[in-house]
Amino acid sequence: MKYLFAKSGYFLKVLKNKKIFLFLDYDGTLVSIKNTPFQAKVTNSTKKILKFLIQKSNIKICIISGREINDLKKMVGLKNIIYAGNHGLKIFYANKNMCLKKISSYYYMKLNEIKNKIKGKFKREKGIILEDKKEIFSLHYRLVDLKRQRIVIKKIKNLIKPYKKNLKLRYGKKVIEILPQIKINKGIAVKVILKKINNKKFFYPVYIGDDKTDEDAFKVLKTSGLTICVGKKRTNAEFFLNNVKEVIKFLKLLRDYYE
Numbered sequence: 001m002k003y004l005f006a007k008s009g010y011f012l013k014v015l016k017n018k019k020i021f022l023f024l025d026y027d028g029t030l031v032s033i034k035n036t037p038f039q040a041k042v043t044n045s046t047k048k049i050l051k052f053l054i055q056k057s058n059i060k061i062c063i064i065s066g067r068e069i070n071d072l073k074k075m076v077g078l079k080n081i082i083y084a085g086n087h088g089l090k091i092f093y094a095n096k097n098m099c100l101k102k103i104s105s106y107y108y109m110k111l112n113e114i115k116n117k118i119k120g121k122f123k124r125e126k127g128i129i130l131e132d133k134k135e136i137f138s139l140h141y142r143l144v145d146l147k148r149q150r151i152v153i154k155k156i157k158n159l160i161k162p163y164k165k166n167l168k169l170r171y172g173k174k175v176i177e178i179l180p181q182i183k184i185n186k187g188i189a190v191k192v193i194l195k196k197i198n199n200k201k202f203f204y205p206v207y208i209g210d211d212k213t214d215e216d217a218f219k220v221l222k223t224s225g226l227t228i229c230v231g232k233k234r235t236n237a238e239f240f241l242n243n244v245k246e247v248i249k250f251l252k253l254l255r256d257y258y259e
């Protein structure tokens with residue numbers, strides 16, 4: 001894994017004369033991770049840069065996140081962007097909503113059962129934030145006492161056991177998600193989006209993300225695009241940037257390059 005800014009101007013050479021399809025994760029990539037998901041807002045200066053980039057005919061932007069799609073749209077608040085919520089299960093493009101997989105009512109029923117169980121079980125647990133994202137139910141434990149975090153995870157694992165056939169767990173940064181046993185991840189979403197919107201392959205994919213859930217997308221794009229992981233760790237991405245600040249710096253460099 002290489003540091004993207006190690007050789008100055010390297011990636012600009014890679015992007016030279018290319019149109020780009022920029023995939024940006026939200027939390028931990030475009031915005032710093034905050035104590036609660038509601039606090040992680042895009043700064044005005046980041047919005048300005050994105051607005052500039054959207055206008056360019058040689059740039060397309062997709063913001064892809066584990067957040068629920070309407071929440072994501074509200075948090076970013078920009079038009080002419082492609083949004084992919086719930087890890088790409090829901091996609092919003094050209095004023096249309098698309099759902100990548102059909103979720104049967106049976107799944108919703110099972111999800112509802114577990115939601116109620118979790119609500120009951122953690123009623124008195126301090127610091128838990130529950131987030132209902134329709135097809136996914138998230139439990140954020142960042143604010144739970146460090147010593148209790150392991151216990152919380154164990155409790156969830158036990159609760160889900162009888163549901164293993166229909167539901168699965170996904171782990172993110174201080175969050176556990178419960179979702180239907182369907183094959184959906186950011187890698188699949190990226191493939192579908194590129195096929196639908198970039199079928200002539202005019203646009204060169206650039207993907208930036210920070211979490212485990214971004215690894216599927218890194219794998220998909222490893223040989224066909226520029227993949228950048230935020231934070232230095234074991235990853236499938238080719239490059240890394242240290243933090244959100246450097247992601248914004250990268251966006252600024254793109255802005256200046258495409259001006």
Ligand SMILES: [Mg+2]
Binds near residue numbers: 026210
């Ligand atoms: Mg993230």
